[in-house]
Amino acid sequence: MMQGNKANPYEEPVEVEVQTAANPTEDEAGPAAAEPRHADDDGEDASAPDDALIAAEQDLAKHRDAMLRMQAEMENLRKRLARDAEKSRKFALERIMKDLLQVRDSMERGLEVADESATVESLRTGQELTLKMLAKVLQDHDLEMLDPAGQPFDPEWHEAVTVMPSAEVDENTVLEVLQKGFRLHDRLIRPAMVVVSRKP
Numbered sequence: 001m002m003q004g005n006k007a008n009p010y011e012e013p014v015e016v017e018v019q020t021a022a023n024p025t026e027d028e029a030g031p032a033a034a035e036p037r038h039a040d041d042d043g044e045d046a047s048a049p050d051d052a053l054i055a056a057e058q059d060l061a062k063h064r065d066a067m068l069r070m071q072a073e074m075e076n077l078r079k080r081l082a083r084d085a086e087k088s089r090k091f092a093l094e095r096i097m098k099d100l101l102q103v104r105d106s107m108e109r110g111l112e113v114a115d116e117s118a119t120v121e122s123l124r125t126g127q128e129l130t131l132k133m134l135a136k137v138l139q140d141h142d143l144e145m146l147d148p149a150g151q152p153f154d155p156e157w158h159e160a161v162t163v164m165p166s167a168e169v170d171e172n173t174v175l176e177v178l179q180k181g182f183r184l185h186d187r188l189i190r191p192a193m194v195v196v197s198r199k200p
Contacts, residue, residue, distance in 0.1 A: 159194065165198055
């Protein structure tokens with residue numbers, strides 16, 4: 001822009017440079033404006049988050065697949081255990097039932113031969129043999145008989161039906177066993193019903 005001096009028209013005009021906002025100087029824009037920008041800077045900054053996101057999604061998919069496989073395996077295991085438990089419940093007595101069938105067969109044969117010619121002694125012998133066979137079956141299956149005659153009374157295993165005075169044995173001694181008891185693997189199946197002594 002040319003400015004003249006009205007008072008002295010013969011003086012040389014002075015050029016004054018006016019800067020507009022469309023063309024800021026380095027001081028006004030700051031040092032960042034003065035630095036040149038590279039075409040690759042924007043591309044690198046934009047691709048780095050995308051790569052991280054893709055890697056995270058792949059890792060998530062991998063863990064989700066592993067979790068689904070584990071859930072399927074656990075469900076299969078649960079079903080298999082349920083089937084095994086059902087089979088165990090149904091066939092838990094299979095072995096003892098096979099052994100008891102031998103006792104039944106023995107009793108059946110004894111009845112077949114018991115006729116008018118059979119003596120009381122022969123019938124008794126047959127019953128004793130059958131009873132021994134049954135006792136062996138029970139013992140083989142860990143069923144222990146409780147016959148505590150002459151032993152101290154134990155309320156954990158015995159049931160006192162009555163108390164009788166006795167001067168021959170100590171107090172709380174089993175004088176008589178009215179019904180034998182049984183326990184299976186230290187678990188009481190039936191207590192022995194007994195008569196217990198007391199001081200006269």
